[in-house]
Amino acid sequence: MQSEQPPLGSGVIILMVGAALGIAVAAYYYFVPLTGVNGTIGAGLVLFSTVAMLIAAALMPLFSSKAIYMTLGLLCLLDVFLTALAGYFLHEWLLIAAMVVALVGVIRAISRFSVIHRHQGARV
Amino acid sequence: MNFRSSLFVSCIALTAAMGPVWAQEEVPAEDQTQAEQPAEEAAPAAEPAAEEDAGPQMFREYQPPQTDDNLEGIADPLLGSGGRERTGTPMQPEEARWDSFHGQVNGQKYAPLDQIRVENVGDLEKVWDYHTGDVSDGSGDLAATVWSATPIFANDTLYLGTPFYRVVALEPDTGKVKWSFNTDSTLEPLTQPALKNRGVSYWEAENPVEGEACQKIIYLGTMDAQLFAIDADTGEKCTDFGEDGVLDVNQWNTVNDRFPFSLLQPPTIAGNHVIIGWAGKDWAYSEAPPGAVFSVDPQTGELQWAFQTIPDELREQTGTANVWTAMSVDEDLGLVYMPISSPSPNYWGGNRVDEVPYATSTTAVDLETGEVVWSRQWVHHDIWDYDINSAPTLMDITVDGEEIPALIQATKMGFLFVVNRETGDDVWPIEERPVPGGDGSVDGEYYAPTQPFPTKPAPLLDQAEKPEVWLPADIVGAGSCSRLFDDLWYEGMYTPPTTKGSGVLAYPDSAGGVQWGGVAFDPETQTAVVNTSHITQYIQLYARQEYDSQTGGSGNESGFYPQEGSPYGMSLFSAFNWLGMPCWKPPFGELVALDMTTGDVKWRKPLGMSQKFGFYMPESMGSPTIGGPAVTAGGLIFIGATMDAKARAFDLETGEELWSDQMEAPIVANPAIYEYNGRQYVAFVAGGNSIIKDQVGDQVAVYALPE
Numbered sequence: 001m002q003s004e005q006p007p008l009g010s011g012v013i014i015l016m017v018g019a020a021l022g023i024a025v026a027a028y029y030y031f032v033p034l035t036g037v038n039g040t041i042g043a044g045l046v047l048f049s050t051v052a053m054l055i056a057a058a059l060m061p062l063f064s065s066k067a068i069y070m071t072l073g074l075l076c077l078l079d080v081f082l083t084a085l086a087g088y089f090l091h092e093w094l095l096i097a098a099m100v101v102a103l104v105g106v107i108r109a110i111s112r113f114s115v116i117h118r119h120q121g122a123r124v
Numbered sequence: 125m126n127f128r129s130s131l132f133v134s135c136i137a138l139t140a141a142m143g144p145v146w147a148q149e150e151v152p153a154e155d156q157t158q159a160e161q162p163a164e165e166a167a168p169a170a171e172p173a174a175e176e177d178a179g180p181q182m183f184r185e186y187q188p189p190q191t192d193d194n195l196e197g198i199a200d201p202l203l204g205s206g207g208r209e210r211t212g213t214p215m216q217p218e219e220a221r222w223d224s225f226h227g228q229v230n231g232q233k234y235a236p237l238d239q240i241r242v243e244n245v246g247d248l249e250k251v252w253d254y255h256t257g258d259v260s261d262g263s264g265d266l267a268a269t270v271w272s273a274t275p276i277f278a279n280d281t282l283y284l285g286t287p288f289y290r291v292v293a294l295e296p297d298t299g300k301v302k303w304s305f306n307t308d309s310t311l312e313p314l315t316q317p318a319l320k321n322r323g324v325s326y327w328e329a330e331n332p333v334e335g336e337a338c339q340k341i342i343y344l345g346t347m348d349a350q351l352f353a354i355d356a357d358t359g360e361k362c363t364d365f366g367e368d369g370v371l372d373v374n375q376w377n378t379v380n381d382r383f384p385f386s387l388l389q390p391p392t393i394a395g396n397h398v399i400i401g402w403a404g405k406d407w408a409y410s411e412a413p414p415g416a417v418f419s420v421d422p423q424t425g426e427l428q429w430a431f432q433t434i435p436d437e438l439r440e441q442t443g444t445a446n447v448w449t450a451m452s453v454d455e456d457l458g459l460v461y462m463p464i465s466s467p468s469p470n471y472w473g474g475n476r477v478d479e480v481p482y483a484t485s486t487t488a489v490d491l492e493t494g495e496v497v498w499s500r501q502w503v504h505h506d507i508w509d510y511d512i513n514s515a516p517t518l519m520d521i522t523v524d525g526e527e528i529p530a531l532i533q534a535t536k537m538g539f540l541f542v543v544n545r546e547t548g549d550d551v552w553p554i555e556e557r558p559v560p561g562g563d564g565s566v567d568g569e570y571y572a573p574t575q576p577f578p579t580k581p582a583p584l585l586d587q588a589e590k591p592e593v594w595l596p597a598d599i600v601g602a603g604s605c606s607r608l609f610d611d612l613w614y615e616g617m618y619t620p621p622t623t624k625g626s627g628v629l630a631y632p633d634s635a636g637g638v639q640w641g642g643v644a645f646d647p648e649t650q651t652a653v654v655n656t657s658h659i660t661q662y663i664q665l666y667a668r669q670e671y672d673s674q675t676g677g678s679g680n681e682s683g684f685y686p687q688e689g690s691p692y693g694m695s696l697f698s699a700f701n702w703l704g705m706p707c708w709k710p711p712f713g714e715l716v717a718l719d720m721t722t723g724d725v726k727w728r729k730p731l732g733m734s735q736k737f738g739f740y741m742p743e744s745m746g747s748p749t750i751g752g753p754a755v756t757a758g759g760l761i762f763i764g765a766t767m768d769a770k771a772r773a774f775d776l777e778t779g780e781e782l783w784s785d786q787m788e789a790p791i792v793a794n795p796a797i798y799e800y801n802g803r804q805y806v807a808f809v810a811g812g813n814s815i816i817k818d819q820v821g822d823q824v825a826v827y828a829l830p831e
Contacts, residue, residue, distance in 0.1 A: 034786045036768065040738025089739040 011108030018102025271811020303359030345387020401447030410689030412443030474568030498548030580723030601701025627664030641752015732766025764791020789821025
């Protein structure tokens with residue numbers, strides 16, 4: 001049984017950095033004139049999705065439940081893919097780069113948690 | 125294509141709303157043999173109608189064309205005799221000028237400037253931009269704006285008209301305001317769904333009187349047909365013009381005046397003539413103001429001549445067939461070329477079964493008298509709203525070793541008609557081919573048995589076959605596209621409107637093919653350049669009672685239009701699935717270059733990207749286009765015209781895209797190209813048009829090479 005809060009691992013930190021970069025890029029494209037997508041629903045959507053990603057990443061270390069942690073991780077993974085896809089169709093190439101960073105982070109966070117959980121399981 | 129990306133294609137849904145905005149602003153298998161017959165022999169040349177009244181002011185009676193009536197119900201070509209006396213004013217300006225809507229009154233949109241070339245266009249940078257402030261997205265008290273103004277460069281100044289009916293004069297190298305003039309005109313969209321403006325016109329005296337005002341004049345028309353004359357140097361009204369500087373063109377709106385004239389297109393200026401067409405309200409009325417073009421004195425506004433487009437006996441029972449777009453002029457031949465729209469109502473012609481010879485035609489009239497010299501009707505008994513909507517482009521071309529003074533007339537149908545501009549005679553054969561008749565469901569209608577088909581250049585889109593259903597849209601729509609197409613009647617272009625099924629498939633529709641940006645022409649390489657759209661819509665007629673019960677009356681519901689006074693209301697919709705994806709296969713818009721010595725296509729490619737909610741569709745699909753190209757001696761094409769609101773430059777020879785920049789809204793006007801103090805500039809106006817995308821702008825951006 002999971003009984004300890006997972007540490008703030010490097011995966012989560014990288015995910016948060018990727019999400020923060022994504023927010024910066026998405027905000028730039030949404031708010032700055034002449035980006036080609038400024039003020040559009042699509043650009044607003046990726047701004048929302050990257051903010052959601054950052055919040056989810058920040059919440060991950062707060063939950064000791066594997067189910068919640070993994071659910072948040074998988075949602076972040078889905079968020080990363082869909083945001084990158086939207087970035088492709090919005091021609092926000094830097095957003096895709098940010099999502100690559102976030103992808104590294106979320107994979108690392110999920111896999112690290114699994115390792116920790118196995119070790120903790122072995123101690124019980 | 126996944127679900128999310130399928131959303132992106134719903135951008136084309138915006139074109140569904142284009143209906144009336146576009147407006148004003150196949151041969152059956154058994155007939156193929158006939159259709160492939162050689163061109164019919166041209167009708168004998170007719171002499172211009174005799175002048176009846178040589179008075180200085182003339183509101184001329186309609187003069188019927190003198191032709192041999194070869195085909196019943198069809199206006200035969202009225203050809204000029206040729207041999208006109210020439211004035212010596214070259215059709216091709218000797219110096220670079222961009223002082224009219226299409227750059228030059230010959231409609232070429234050509235700048236003989238080569239500072240910006242294929243090799244260095246990639247270095248182009250924005251040197252200034254300017255926002256007029258005259259913009260509305262329609263969310264407040266004001267209607268949305270539609271700004272299609274090409275800036276004009278004259279008098280060492282860049283002049284703009286705005287959709288709030290102001291004139292702004294800017295320094296051409298810095299964008300600093302020299303002066304502005306506000307007409308304080310009504311900002312009510314009296315005849316249009318939006319506040320529209322396509323710019324201003326410029327005139328200057330041949331022998332200016334030093335120290336006197338108004339030797340150089342800017343003209344701006346308004347939604348309620350007031351034509352303002354403004355001193356180009358000072359921005360003050362020219363009080364000798366009309367009444368205190370304003371000419372009320374609506375004073376000549378005396379028949380079926382259900383709506384006022386609107387002067388959205390700047391007048392055409394040639395010699396001592398200000399030539400004025402007008403825009404009206406389409407699809408609403410059966411009886412409407414009949415088409416007329418007026419020529420007035422540039423300094424006084426005094427009427428010089430008026431040309432009526434509809435026979436006297438039909439003027440009360442129909443209407444429009446007006447000239448709402450630019451005209452072109454050959455000052456050497458002394459001819460004005462008028463692109464004339466379709467008569468009212470647009471989709472039922474039972475009230476006008478007699479010939480209306482100048483409707484949906486290119487008609488050449490004498491610059492000094494307004495008398496018809498030649499006329500070619502491009503759609504007989506038009507019941508599709510195929511207005512001739514752009515100024516013909518004049519060009520001297522060499523075909524089979526013969527130098528021909530020609531013009532090319534682009535059309536909504538995607539046909540490009542090329543004729544001798546002195547006589548109206550074919551350059552390449554234009555054939556009368558059989559077209560489908562009615563299905564018997566529409567009372568009182570007459571169907572022209574044939575329509576003109578050019579043999580060269582090839583049509584810009586393939587109207588002979590029903591457009592193919594686009595599989596992704598059909599899948600997402602659970603087969604709705606296939607079902608819709610199966611329920612739509614189509615036997616090739618000119619399949620007439622019907623009350624049956626879901627109606628008739630219109631391809632191209634009244635929004636399709638080429639719009640008012642027209643054709644650009646490079647006289648050095650004799651290459652013509654044109655952008656075109658591929659849009660599929662469907663039209664259905666409803667008996668009056670059924671229409672009224674379906675729509676709650678003869679209102680102006682989206683997609684439904686009353687054609688009040690006729691027995692049929694109508695609807696027009698774009699062919700989309702439930703998600704707004706177009707049911708027809710891309711591309712949705714293209715840029716095409718033509719070798720005018722042979723009439724062959726040099727190259728064609730999808731133009732721009734469609735966009736919805738910010739999401740771009742692949743470039744291979746192109747974008748519906750409004751606006752038009754400009755070409756330069758530097759071997760370049762400059763064009764906006766696309767949903768993605770980008771200004772672009774292409775290699776004229778290969779079609780390769782060489783440069784682009786983002787604007788704040790679609791560029792729905794031709795660019796302007798000019799030289800000032802030894803530096804070449806390219807100016808784009810990003811005004812937007814709800815026809816193409818729900819995005820408006822007030823930006824002028826000017827580009828040049830780094831100093």
